[in-house]
Amino acid sequence: DVKVTQSSRYLVKRTGEKVFLECVQDMDHENMFWYRQDPGLGLRLIYFSYDVKMKEKGDIPEGYSVSREKKERFSLILESASTNQTSMYLCASSLGQGTDTQYFGPGTRLTVL
Amino acid sequence: KQEVTQIPAALSVPEGENLVLNCSFTDSAIYNLQWFRQDPGKGLTSLLLIQSSQREQTSGRLNASLDKSSGRSTLYIAASQPGDSATYLCAVRPNYQLIWGAGTKLIIKP
Numbered sequence A: 001d002v003k004v005t006q007s008s009r010y011l012v013k014r015t016g017e018k019v020f021l022e023c024v025q026d027m028d029h030e031n032m033f034w035y036r037q038d039p040g041l042g043l044r045l046i047y048f049s050y051d052v053k054m055k056e057k058g059d060i061p062e063g064y065s066v067s068r069e070k071k072e073r074f075s076l077i078l079e080s081a082s083t084n085q086t087s088m089y090l091c092a093s094s095l096g097q098g099t100d101t102q103y104f105g106p107g108t109r110l111t112v113l
Numbered sequence B: 001k002q003e004v005t006q007i008p009a010a011l012s013v014p015e016g017e018n019l020v021l022n023c024s025f026t027d028s029a030i031y032n033l034q035w036f037r038q039d040p041g042k043g044l045t046s047l048l049l050i051q052s053s054q055r056e057q058t059s060g061r062l063n064a065s066l067d068k069s070s071g072r073s074t075l076y077i078a079a080s081q082p083g084d085s086a087t088y089l090c091a092v093r094p095n096y097q098l099i100w101g102a103g104t105k106l107i108i109k110p
Helices: none
Strands: A004-006 A010-013 A019-025 A031-038 A042-051 A054-057 A064-070 A073-078 A087-094 A108-112 B004-007 B010-014 B019-025 B032-038 B044-051 B056-059 B062-067 B072-077 B086-093 B104-109
Touching: A004 A087, A010 A019, A019 A031, A019 A087, A019 A108, A031 A064, A031 A073, A042 A064, A042 A073, A042 B086, A054 A064, A073 A087, B004 B086, B010 B019, B019 B032, B019 B086, B019 B104, B032 B062, B032 B072, B044 B056, B044 B062, B044 B072, B072 B086
Parallel strands: A010 A108, B010 B104
Antiparallel strands: A004 A019, A019 A073, A031 A042, A031 A087, A042 A054, A064 A073, A087 A108, B004 B019, B019 B072, B032 B044, B032 B086, B056 B062, B062 B072, B086 B104
8 A cells, every 4th residue: 555654743833933844655656746725725736746856836835845855755845934824734646647546645734823 | 727616515414325425627628536535634545536538436335427528526425324424525637736626524423
């Protein structure tokens, strides 16, 4: 089975802090994704990566950056956390063959005070 | 711009009933449509994936249909059980990314 893990289940940070969210997948998947999920809005794509060191902006990249130095690891960085970034963050990976499904980690619930 | 809508936002039914969850999308140019399940505080689990050339997919008590021309998909759950309680999300794939509905929160009452 594909396993996608995220470094923290719950995180509380203060406004202005730099925040790192880590995601690791163990199935040699090409694609990795970062979403945020807010009530009533569904999932919104922040960034995705289709290869090591490659990244593409999603629908809401502002205030975020990403890093993919190794194939199995995809990091989301909040350069200066703000209260409107309080949300559930979900990482996903997929094999990368066009029409395949995505496999999700358990999520990180981030609260910015 | 593709938009995905799921109605109702919440549904509560007695155990044992058959039920249908609805998903509609505005642009029929999609590669596939997927249904996911999300349990409280957890990530998402893929339930069914329907390719654009297919009309339906089945897995156990679940059956998903796709009508691209009308921009609709349904997820049919037979003989519902309390363990089916979760939020169900649908997502369409028009290109490299998925476009998501907001989900239907399903509660099955024992």
